[in-house]
Amino acid sequence: MARLSDKVAIITGAASGMGLAGAQLFAQEGATVVLTDVSEEALQREAAAIRDRGGRATAIVLDVTSPDSWAAVVDQVVTEHGRVDVLVNNAGIHIAKGILEAELDDWNKVMAVNTTGVWLGMKSVIPHMQRQGAGSIVNVSSIAAIVGGVADAGGAAYSASKGAVRSLTKHAAQWFGGDGIRVNSIHPGSVFTGLAAAAGMTMETMAEQLGGEVPLPPHVGEPNDIGYGMLYLASDEAKYVTGEELVIDGGWTTH
Ligand SMILES: NC(=O)c1ccc[n+]([C@@H]2O[C@H](COP(=O)([O-])OP(=O)(O)OC[C@H]3O[C@@H](n4cnc5c(N)ncnc54)[C@H](O)[C@@H]3O)[C@@H](O)[C@H]2O)c1
Numbered sequence: 001m002a003r004l005s006d007k008v009a010i011i012t013g014a015a016s017g018m019g020l021a022g023a024q025l026f027a028q029e030g031a032t033v034v035l036t037d038v039s040e041e042a043l044q045r046e047a048a049a050i051r052d053r054g055g056r057a058t059a060i061v062l063d064v065t066s067p068d069s070w071a072a073v074v075d076q077v078v079t080e081h082g083r084v085d086v087l088v089n090n091a092g093i094h095i096a097k098g099i100l101e102a103e104l105d106d107w108n109k110v111m112a113v114n115t116t117g118v119w120l121g122m123k124s125v126i127p128h129m130q131r132q133g134a135g136s137i138v139n140v141s142s143i144a145a146i147v148g149g150v151a152d153a154g155g156a157a158y159s160a161s162k163g164a165v166r167s168l169t170k171h172a173a174q175w176f177g178g179d180g181i182r183v184n185s186i187h188p189g190s191v192f193t194g195l196a197a198a199a200g201m202t203m204e205t206m207a208e209q210l211g212g213e214v215p216l217p218p219h220v221g222e223p224n225d226i227g228y229g230m231l232y233l234a235s236d237e238a239k240y241v242t243g244e245e246l247v248i249d250g251g252w253t254t255h
Contacts, residue, residue, distance in 0.1 A: 189249025
C-alpha cells in the first residue's frame with residue numbers, strides 16, 4: 001500500500017523547490033495533492049505534470065498572508081474532497097538584510113509570509129482536522145531557527161520568522177495533540193532550489209562555499225531530501241511523532 005493512500009494534502013509554496021518536491025513525492029505515494037502558490041503559471045504547469053504521470057493533483061492560487069485566500073482554498077478542498085489530512089506550510093521568502101540594514105517594510109514582509117502565513121494555515125485547517133479526529137501539519141522552518149551565522153544568510157527577519165515557526169509548532173502540538181492532530185517542524189540546512197539558481201549559483205558553487213560548514217557530501221541538499229522528510233511526517237509512519245524538529249542539514253548544526 002502506498003504511504004499516503006487516501007490522504008488529501010495541501011502544500012503551500014508548491015510551485016517550486018521543496019514544496020514541489022514534496023508534492024511530487026506525495027502524489028507518487030497515493031495522496032490527492034492540492035498544490036498552492038502565488039506563482040500561478042508554474043503552479044498549473046507542475047500540477048499538470050503530476051497528473052500526466054498518473055498522480056492526483058490540483059492547483060489553487062493561495063497567498064498565505066491572506067485570511068480570505070486561506071478560507072477560499074480550504075472551503076474548496078473540503079467541498080471537493082470532504083477532508084484535509086495533511087497541511088505542509090512550506091511557502092517562504094528571504095530578505096538578506098541584518099538588524100541594522102532592514103527597514104520595517106522588509107521585516108513585515110518576511111514575517112507576513114514566513115510566520116503569519118503558517119499561523120493562518122493552521123488556523124484554517126485545524127477545525128476540519130478536529131472534526132476528523134486526525135491530521136498532520138508539517139511546518140517548514142530552517143536551521144536559522146536553531147543557530148546563527150551564515151545559516152540565516154544575513155536575514156534578521158528570516159531568522160526571527162523561522163524561530164517563531166519552531167515555537168508555534170510546539171504550541172500547536174501541545175494544544176491539539178488531544179484531537180489527534182500532529183504538528184512537526186522541518187529544519188532544512190542549505191538546499192539547492194530555484195532561489196539559488198536564480199542568484200546564479202550551482203550545486204557546485206554552493207557546495208564549495210559550504211564545505212567547511214557541512215560535513216556530509218555533497219555539502220548541499222536537494223529538494224527531495226526535504227520532500228522525504230515531509231513525506232515521513234505526513235504519513236501514518238509518524239503517528240506517534242509530534243512537536244518534533246526534524247533537522248535535515250548534512251550535519252551543519254553538529255558544530
Ligand atoms: N533553500 C534553502 O536553502 C532553505 C533552507 C532552509 C529553509 N528553507 C525554507 O524552505 C521553504 C521552501 O523554500 P525553497 O528553497 O523551496 O524556495 P522557493 O523559492 O523555491 O519556493 C518557495 C515558494 O513559495 C512561494 N511563495 C512566496 N510567497 C508566497 C506567498 N505569499 N504565498 C504563497 N506562496 C508564496 C514562491 O512563489 C515559491 O514557489 C521556505 O519556507 C524556505 O524559507 C529553504
